[in-house]
Amino acid sequence: MARNHVTTTINGDPVEFLCDTEQTLLDVLRDELHLTGSKEGCASGDCGACSVTMDGRLVCACLVLAVETQGAEVETIEGMADGDRLHPLQQKFLDHAALQCGVCTPGFLVAAKSLLERNPDPTESEVRYWLAGNLCRCTGYDKIVRAVLDTAAEMRE
Amino acid sequence: MAAVEKIIENRIDDKTTDSKALKWVGTRAPRPDGVDKVTGRAKFGADTHLPNMLIGKVLRSPHAHARILSIDPSAALALPGVKAVVTRDDFPDQPAGAVQPAGEMIINYRDMTRNIMAREKALYEGHAVAAVAAVSDRVAGQALTLIKVDYEVLPHVIDVDEAMGADAPLIQEDLITEGMDPAPEKPSNIAKRVEFGHGDIETGFSQAQVVIEREFKTRPVHQGYIEPHACLASFSEDGQADLWCSTQGHYVARGHCATLLGMDVSKLRVTSSEIGGGFGGKTVVYLEPVALALSRKACQPVKMVMTRDEVFRASGPACGTSMQVRIGATREGKITAGDATLKFQAGAFAGSPVPAAAMCAFAPYDLEHVRSVGYDVLVNRPKVAAYRAPGAPLGEYAVESVIDELAKALELDPIEFRLLNAVREGVDSSYGPKFGPIGCIQTLEAARDHDHYQTPLGSGQGRGVATGYWFNIGGQTSATLNLSEDGSVALVVGTPDIGGSRASLAMMTAETLGIELDKVRPLVGDTSALGYNMLTGGSRVTFAGGIAVVGAAEDLIRQLCERAALTWDLPLDDVEWIEGEARPANGRAGSEAPMSMAEIAKDMAKSGGPIVGRHSTNAQGAGPSFGTHVVDVDVDRETGRVSVTRYTVVQDAGKAIHPGYVEGQYQGGAVQGIGWALNEEYIYDEKGKIENAGFLDYRVPVCSDVPMIDTVIVEVPNPEHPYGVRGVGETPIVPPLAAISNAVENALGIRFTELPMSPPRVLAAIEQAG
Ligand code: FES
Ligand code: FES
Secondary structure (H helix, E strand, O other), rough: OEEEEEEEOOEEEEEEEEEEOEEEHHHHHHHHHHOOOOOOOOOOOOOOOOEEOOOOEEHHHOEEHHHHHHOOOEEEEOOOOOEEEHHHHHHHHHOOOOOOOOOOOOHHHHHHHHHHHOOOOOOOHHHHHHHHOOOOOOOHHHHHHHHHHHHHHHHHH | OHHHHHHHHHHHHHHHHOOOHEEEEEEEOOOOOOOHHOOOOOOEEHHHHHOEEEEEEEEEEEOOOOEEEEEOOOOHOOOOOEEEEEEEOOOOOOOOOOOOEEEEEEEEEEHHHEEEEEOEEEEOOOOEEEEEEEHHHHHHHHHHHEEEEEEOOOOOOOHHHHHHOOOOOOOOOOOOOOOOOOOOOOOOOOEEEEEEOOHHHHHHHOOOOOEEEEEEEOOEEEOOOOOOOOOEEEEOOOEEEEEOOOOOOOHHHHHHHHHHHHHHHHEEEEOOOOOOOOOOOOOOOOOOHHHHHHHHHHHEEEEEEEEEEHHHHHHEOEEEEEEEEEEOOOOOOEEEEEEEEEEEEOOOOOOOOHHHHHOOOOOOOOOOOOOEEEEEEEEOOOOOOOOOOOOOOEEEEEEEEHHHHHHOOOOHHHHHHHHHOOOOOEEEEEOOOOOOOOOOOHHHHHHHHHHHOOOOOOEEEEEEEEEEEEOOOEEEEEEEEEOOOOOOEEEEOOOOOOOHHHHHHHHHHHHHHOOHHHHHHEEEEOOOOOOOOOOOOOOHHHHHHHHHHHHHHHHHHHHHHHHHHHHHHHHHHHEEEEEEEEEEEHHHHHOOOOEEHHHHHOHHHHHHOOOEEEEEEEEEOOOOEEEEOOOEEEEOOOOOOOOEEEEEEEEOOOOOOHHHHHHHHHHHHHHHHHHHHHHHOOOOOOOOOOOOOOOOOOOOOOOHHHOOOOEEEOOOOOOOOOOOOOOOHHHHHHHHHHHHHHHHHHHOOOOOEOOOHHHHHHHHHHHOOO
């Protein structure tokens, strides 16, 4: 079967890859490009561990076909820090102990960044509903929500 | 040896009197593996690739119970790109009775080899029947459809009470109940009966003025770790093998795999990846021996990753139960007797945590007459795996519900009623041993005095309280400190870091050595790096690992003092270790400039060669821990939805090495408990197939379902640990089920005796109550 040739941009870099039509963006990121920071928790859009942005929109990479990224701008967790400077959300997650096992963390960070880009001053409820598509089984969400609220406050300063 | 004794003395003083003297222990220090985990760099189970790697997939039984007449893989093997197929024929059978304790569960290899690959029968829907390795995911998937399995479908049984019935289909035809006197003559699905307690139950009940008896039923739930099981196996032609996997215990996984494959344990090296949650569910092996067998056959590396559907159908879960509890008390509020019968689903193989549940059920109470009886019962469901304080939340759910009803009947405040009967140091526990220093009363008092308990409820709301208990464990543990030539140290441990243990172990190491925390680099070594290590489980790592790292640090200090003594030409007794440096002591104090670790390390070649601190132990004396939870709920009378509006966890940690991660354990356990109480359950159809094997239909709590979770860390030091640590990870999931049920009762005046209290069940009860 002929594979599809896709040209796209990932974390600002031009990227080309070949993929099967049924391969998802998550499959290609992880298995072809070895960008394994995006995680697969369900492959059905229910856990958010694979969260990335595509043309600025928060999506589950497991629900996007890789061929759909032709010409798009994809941002993943690997592109979140600026060189050796962590994004404020990354730093606050560390400061607040907002991760235990850490497997959900990339997805939460990408989703939270997308929230703060749209709403720099969210309420606790807004944070909780925005992040309702990201499952965390370890933390009970408390410290995650605090880290996001604290980041928002700091970034507004 | 003077220097070391001094250290120990200092430490004990710190612990008991002046905890401010501690520099690292008790702080919220940065986590050594943190940056890797916020940047996506950390490698979890499915994140490793090897050249020439194949993809492995499992064919699973579509039937809940079926005899396997034949398996024909020939068409699959003929498919281009398929490199190997394994079935039951590729695993040697294990002798009956080969039983081994592992963590909090017991391992029976005859069962384990049947669980990882069905032999005579498929015993649950999702049971592995064959596996294939192929050049790609797609080819492997196609190959599965070409494997021909001939089944004879058998009647199945899912419910625990039905499985105990005389005419239930037998899951294992030759199973004779253990623990019965006389032993039954006929086989049944009851694997085991256990009994704990003391005194005489009927005497106790005859002294009671109020007796309440209730029956409870709960459904199985899944541990729900976000990372599915994953591994990568590479077997070489000379019989040596490597395995990378997401596991709570790579030494334990190594032992299981070597046994199942019939190879020398030391020929297999296991490296634990970062682990994306386990909660007990990653203490056993599923894919690992299969991937190794496929790799051995294909002579290529094989990677296997479960789908979420497979995780639900074939791993975990925690058991469903049927329970009966009767408790009697005097009018003044003294409990005179407690009696519980607990029937636990083990799944298709024996080994539910019913013994632990029976031991914990009445543990918070000082009782003269108490009995708990447990039955371990086979059903056609996946074999249960440990889930955080395995068994305890269930038994305590039943007991703490009845305790709440008794308090109400006696018109006593539920915390005061518990305080009247609570255990304290020196009391014989309900299951046998005498308690040492414990914090049961302290957590109850802290909950009572907390702002949450003192704040009046909003209209229509309800408040519930429950107390829970877990033993915590110690076990075999090793640690090594390799001193580098610049005086920094690599700390190697053998317990996977599931939630911050690199941080807590490095902090105790730096504290003991008296050096900066960033001079300690903690690493989780593979199985060839250290002596044996039991798994990360039983809330044991900060306790047993702490003893190991402190022991290794003391061993290092002893050697550092020896090198300084040699350099100064002083007797060893005249050297002491203070604040990270060797100093002349006694009459010679001040006679030489102190030597730092860096200075000693720089010249170690001259003073005797490399310096390595080591400690291996089978840690004993784990500190049991109690927790009391307070929860407020709102019930939507129109939809039956229960919302948790406020939640407070109070628990004795012994000593919180890193309070941030201790709070995190409390909060995470509470929220798992909220899911268990309100939503989570396996739903089966009449054929014994799971209908909700995905996160959409098996609903774990999401961020918008829960409030902030308040925490109170009580610290009653455990004298058996250098810094006073008890375990903290499991107790937090013990009280929530009862606390929430008690809160719902308080809100609605309806006592639920079934979990989960999902909206349809709650709505039906409200409508029935009119
Ligand atoms: S893996 Fe994409 S949402 Fe779960
Ligand atoms: S930290 Fe483990 S799932 Fe969120």
